[in-house]
Amino acid sequence: MSTLNFNPVNIEQTLVEKKFPTIVMWNRLEGRPRTHHFDRALKAAVRDALWMIGKQWQMGEFKADDAGSPVYAKVHITSSKLDRYKAANGPEKDFEYNIPLEAKAEQKKIPFTRNNSEISIDIRLQMGRYWLQLLKQEGLDFRSEYINEYTFELPDKSPDTDYIYAHKDVWQQYAAISGRCLDGYKLFEHIRSGNHVADNITNDTNERADLEKLAGKFTDWFSAMYYQPLDEKDHAWLPDRLEYQFKCSAKSDVDTKTLKAEEYYHGHLDWYAFDIKEETGGAGGPSKKTFTDSFIPSHVEFDGMPDTRWWKFEDGMTSLGDIKPSTTDLSKLLLMEFGLVFANDWFMIPYVLPIGSLANVKGLTVKNNFGETIWIKSTEEENSTDTPWSMFKMKSESQNNTLFLAPAVMKTHEGNPLEEVLLIRDEMSNMVWGIETTIPTPVGKGDKGNEAALRIRKFHEKLIDSGAVSVDVPYAAPISYQAMTEVPENWIPFVPVHKENDNREIQLQRASMLRIIEGDPSDRPEKIKPKTSILREGLDETPDPLAYYIHEEEVPRSGVKVSQAFQRARWLNGEVFTWLGMKKKTGRGEGSSGLAFDKIKNVKK
Numbered sequence: 058m059s060t061l062n063f064n065p066v067n068i069e070q071t072l073v074e075k076k077f078p079t080i081v082m083w084n085r086l087e088g089r090p091r092t093h094h095f096d097r098a099l100k101a102a103v104r105d106a107l108w109m110i111g112k113q114w115q116m117g118e119f120k121a122d123d124a125g126s127p128v129y130a131k132v133h134i135t136s137s138k139l140d141r142y143k144a145a146n147g148p149e150k151d152f153e154y155n156i157p158l159e160a161k162a163e164q165k166k167i168p169f170t171r172n173n174s175e176i177s178i179d180i181r182l183q184m185g186r187y188w189l190q191l192l193k194q195e196g197l198d199f200r201s202e203y204i205n206e207y208t209f210e211l212p213d214k215s216p217d218t219d220y221i222y223a224h225k226d227v228w229q230q231y232a233a234i235s236g237r238c239l240d241g242y243k244l245f246e247h248i249r250s251g252n253h254v255a256d257n258i259t260n261d262t263n264e265r266a267d268l269e270k271l272a273g274k275f276t277d278w279f280s281a282m283y284y285q286p287l288d289e290k291d292h293a294w295l296p297d298r299l300e301y302q303f304k305c306s307a308k309s310d311v312d313t314k315t316l317k318a319e320e321y322y323h324g325h326l327d328w329y330a331f332d333i334k335e336e337t338g339g340a341g342g343p344s345k346k347t348f349t350d351s352f353i354p355s356h357v358e359f360d361g362m363p364d365t366r367w368w369k370f371e372d373g374m375t376s377l378g379d380i381k382p383s384t385t386d387l388s389k390l391l392l393m394e395f396g397l398v399f400a401n402d403w404f405m406i407p408y409v410l411p412i413g414s415l416a417n418v419k420g421l422t423v424k425n426n427f428g429e430t431i432w433i434k435s436t437e438e439e440n441s442t443d444t445p446w447s448m449f450k451m452k453s454e455s456q457n458n459t460l461f462l463a464p465a466v467m468k469t470h471e472g473n474p475l476e477e478v479l480l481i482r483d484e485m486s487n488m489v490w491g492i493e494t495t496i497p498t499p500v501g502k503g504d505k506g507n508e509a510a511l512r513i514r515k516f517h518e519k520l521i522d523s524g525a526v527s528v529d530v531p532y533a534a535p536i537s538y539q540a541m542t543e544v545p546e547n548w549i550p551f552v553p554v555h556k557e558n559d560n561r562e563i564q565l566q567r568a569s570m571l572r573i574i575e576g577d578p579s580d581r582p583e584k585i586k587p588k589t590s591i592l593r594e595g596l597d598e599t600p601d602p603l604a605y606y607i608h609e610e611e612v613p614r615s616g617v618k619v620s621q622a623f624q625r626a627r628w629l630n631g632e633v634f635t636w637l638g639m640k641k642k643t644g645r646g647e648g649s650s651g652l653a654f655d656k657i658k659n660v661k662k
Contacts, residue, residue: 125425127354130406133420134348137309139316139413139464144293144303152305154413156284157466157628159326162303162318163638165621166289168497168590169242171597174220177242178209179501182234184241184279191271199268202258204236207243211235216520216583220499223516224509230500245279248272284636293321296594297564299480299611299619299641307415308342314415314459316451322641326465333451333459354404354423359396412629413464466626475503475637476589476621480551480612481648489551489565489612490650495620496547496588509588510546514572521576539656544570548650549587551607565612567592567605591619591639616644 065071103109113119142161143149153161169177185207189200211231212218221228248254254272255265286292293303300322306315316331323330382389395403410416421433435458436447449460477495493506544550551565569584587593595603611617624638 125427125429127404127423128426129351129424130354131351131420131422132349132406132408132418134408134416134418135345136348136410136414136416137307137314137342137345138411139305139307139415140342141306141308142303143305144291145295145301147291147293152413154464155628155630155632157626157634158305158464159324159466159469159624159638160284160626160634160636162293162301162321162326163624164285164636165292165294165639166285167283167637171220171588171590171593172586173597174218174499175209175240176497176499177501178230178234178499180283181209181240181242182238184245184275185239186241187278188241188244188271188275189239191274195267195271197264197267197271199258203244204239206257207240207247208236209234209238209240216517219513219516220588223513224498224504227498227500245276248276282635284634294639296591297606297608297611299607299617301639309345310342311345312337313342316415316461322639324471324638324640325469327463328449328451328461331451331461331463333453333457333461335453335455335457335459348408352406354406357403357405410460410462412462414462416460416462417458418460466628468626470625472623472625473503474620474622475501476591477503477506478589478591478619479616479644480607480619481616481644481646482612482614483648483650483652485649486652488553489607490648491549491551491567491587491592492648493547493549493587493589493592497590506547506588507545514546517572518574521574535660536657537660539658540654541571541573542651542653542656543573544650544652546570546572546585547588549585549592551612553609554606563609565607565609567594567607589621591621615646616648618642618644 065076139152141149142152144162167177167180169175169181175181188203192199192203209231212221214222221231244254247256253265253269254275255268258268259265293301295302298320300320302319302321304315304317306313313336315334315336317334318326318330319332321330380389380393382393406421418435422430423433424430437456437458447458451457451459451461474495475497477493479492479494481490481492483490493510495503496506496509498504498509548570550568550570552568553563554566556562556564567587569586571582572585573582586596592605594605596605619639619641621637621639623635625633625635627633
């Protein structure tokens with residue numbers, strides 16, 4: 058029996074001759090712990106402290122640049138609260154803190170009529186159902202009387218009722234509720250006009266008194282359900298600018314601060330929507346609130362930031378390494394630099410501000426771990442000659458470091474657009490077109506503008522072709538003259554005109570296309586009017602419609618998109634606010650309508 062020698066003298070020769078079986082590859086290495094306790098390993102003890110000190114010296118850590126950490130801070134803050142509000146050209150009012158500022162600024166009157174026709178049928182039905190529920194709860198059996206008095210009536214079929222008969226679903230719903238349902242808005246208008254809710258219903262004194270009590274509940278319910286201005290013109294929307302404009306002010310015993318939002322259209326209101334103007338001197342307002350206290354500063358933390366503790370792993374909720382900025386994404390690069398390089402250089406001193414307050418940090422001292430006390434100045438004071446860097450700073454004519462905490466909602470639920478208009482430039486026809494991409498139907502929903510325009514066109518063509526009126530004009534020539542080409546009926550023209558008493562400044566005035574249908578006996582074709590309230594500005598004024606102008610600079614080459622939808626938000630006290638708001642976005646560039654004049658075309662045989 059031979060004995061294998063596992064102690065070769067020449068290891069290289071032994072491996073080449075393959076005298077012994079060996080492991081030449083592996084796919085995993087596993088540690089074999091010799092104890093069940095890991096206290097010693099997790100301590101990460103340093104065996105050579107001198108080597109660690111040498112590496113710190115080599116990396117320049119002994120220079121002590123920015124090495125001090127704040128351990129104590131003392132701050133002095135003054136603040137004042139908003140007390141006045143003014144919407145565009147409306148009157149100045151007391152500021153209301155029980156209402157979100159978005160709802161206050163964006164609110165618009167819900168349109169219930171358009172071209173002397175009833176619309177918003179869904180809200181009218183909702184109001185009618187609520188009134189009938191009130192009657193049922195009080196045991197008052199006047200259901201049929203109110204339906205007969207305030208009912209829906211289906212109008213006759215005619216060119217003026219195309220808003221109903223041109224759309225099948227609208228006509229079906231109108232026919233279903235006609236004579237069967239209560240129009241709650243008619244009842245609401247009857248009450249708001251100073252009339253009695255029991256008029257033409259009952260003459261019994263007790264029943265009339267009970268109905269009057271319900272009338273107050275009914276009007277209060279509707280006012281709480283939909284937040285809208287009492288006066289139709291008391292809102293902040295500027296039709297000629299396609300944006301909101303309003304201002305708020307805060308008066309104190311030493312100054313007056315005015316916040317102006319001259320170009321608000323984003324849909325979310327915050328400090329960046331305002332410009333601030335401060336006027337010093339006694340303003341006759343309340344005394345400013347002062348706050349002085351000491352704090353222990355704490356590190357600013359965010360998800361995914363590198364942790365400073367040994368063996369502690371980051372949660373990884375924010376993958377900063379996955380950010381792929383382009384050469385122009387400076388904001389992303391600054392974010393990465395803040396998170397990866399200077400994350401532990403930022404500290405926070407907590408201070409709770411009430412909403413709607415304007416605060417100024419009058420003094421801030423910080424003591425670091427070396428015992429040094431430092432007076433902290435703003436970046437404008439430190440860099441008075443250079444352009445200062447600042448955050449949450451409102452635009453001002455002079456130096457102003459006021460922090461504004463806007464009384465705005467955190468989140469808003471936005472409904473589907475009821476109206477949407479795309480304003481584009483058409484260089485070929487030298488005008489601007491307002492394309493109604495979404496129009497409101499009488500039943501309270503948004504419909505596609507191009508499809509609705511096509512249905513209305515077909516409806517009028519059928520009325521002419523039905524035999525009610527027919528005119529045959531024989532052609533004797535192989536060609537015909539066309540004065541103007543057709544444009545879809547949801548395209549509303551805006552033509553450039555000179556501003557009054559100005560030979561240079563240009564405005565865009567709303568115009569109208571003609572509805573020209575072959576065989577139409579009318580010697581004056583009908584002018585096509587917009588269906589959206591965005592472009593109908595001034596048309597429903599009585600007794601005479603008003604012209605509508607838009608400032609030319611508000612429609613750039615990229616165009617703009619303006620939409621209107623219901624907004625819903627819950628405020629601090631739990632109250633829910635629903636209002637009708639507008640929003641403006643950038644368009645999709647120029648377009649062409651294909652409009653042409655004075656064309657010769659071949660006559661079809």
